Amino acid sequence: MKKIIVTIDGWSSCGKSTIAKQLAKSLGYVYIDSGAMYRAITLYFLRNHIDWTDPAAVEEALHHINLHFVYNTKSMNSEMYLNEENVEYMIRDMVVAEKVSEVATIAMVRTFAVAQQQKMGAEKGIVMDGRDIGTTVFPDAALKIFMTADIMTRVERRFKEMYEKNPNITLDEVKSNLEMRDYIDSNREVSPLRMAEDAILLDNTKLTMEEQLDIALKLVAKKL
Numbered sequence: 503m504k505k506i507i508v509t510i511d512g513w514s515s516c517g518k519s520t521i522a523k524q525l526a527k528s529l530g531y532v533y534i535d536s537g538a539m540y541r542a543i544t545l546y547f548l549r550n551h552i553d554w555t556d557p558a559a560v561e562e563a564l565h566h567i568n569l570h571f572v573y574n575t576k577s578m579n580s581e582m583y584l585n586e587e588n589v590e591y592m593i594r595d596m597v598v599a600e601k602v603s604e605v606a607t608i609a610m611v612r613t614f615a616v617a618q619q620q621k622m623g624a625e626k627g628i629v630m631d632g633r634d635i636g637t638t639v640f641p642d643a644a645l646k647i648f649m650t651a652d653i654m655t656r657v658e659r660r661f662k663e664m665y666e667k668n669p670n671i672t673l674d675e676v677k678s679n680l681e682m683r684d685y686i687d688s689n690r691e692v693s694p695l696r697m698a699e700d701a702i703l704l705d706n707t708k709l710t711m712e713e714q715l716d717i718a719l720k721l722v723a724k725k726l
């Protein structure tokens with residue numbers, strides 16, 4: 503059966519990974535969370551006190567970073583490994599969230615991540631979510647979805663997720679973090695967050711998970 507590449511880009515916390523995971527599961531495709539790769543690189547930089555404003559330090563550090571995903575049959579999720587360590591939980595921390603957009607502006611970091619993402623898609627049958635997947639990583643993908651949702655809906659969704667880990671977090675902190683990331687992601691020089699010309703806009707503010715999955719599955723069916 504024909505296999506395609508599905509790209510899902512969009513603003514922070516508008517549910518890209520939820521729909522991407524469900525879609526991959528329904529289709530029997532591989533799901534890749536490209537944001538997890540930028541988060542793992544950020545974690546490495548923070549832990550090792552890498553000065554990411556220094557290109558030589560970044561270049562050297564990238565030589566020591568090995569990223570891969572391992573499918574966990576219990577959580578039914580592809581989990582991010584940084585040099586043989588499962589960092590899936592740690593990369594969701596606010597400390598990483600505060601710096602990841604900045605790290606993701608670095609051209610060398612993007613070249614490093616994009617090359618690996620393109621390899622992962624070589625066999626097709628993949629759903630990848632991120633910010634530049636339809637524009638830079640897979641510009642020829644058969645189906646490109648661009649997701650959006652209104653800001654307060656996104657803030658509340660992310661707040662619920664983060665509150666479970668950190669009950670001291672406030673709605674305001676989450677909102678300013680999202681706004682800051684959206685700003686940096688869409689204003690950086692290299693591969694800024696943009697809707698690809700041939701992408702389909704999906705606003706899920708008022709959609710249930712079932713409804714959005716149904717829409718995505720119908721879009722895939724048209725391409726097969």
Ligand code: DC
Nearest residue numbers: 536537540602603606632633634683
């Ligand atoms: O999807 P996420 O929130 O986990 O992504 C974390 C950050 O990584 C986000 O602020 C921007 C960056 N990112 C990126 O620049 N390009 C991607 N393809 C995915 C994420």
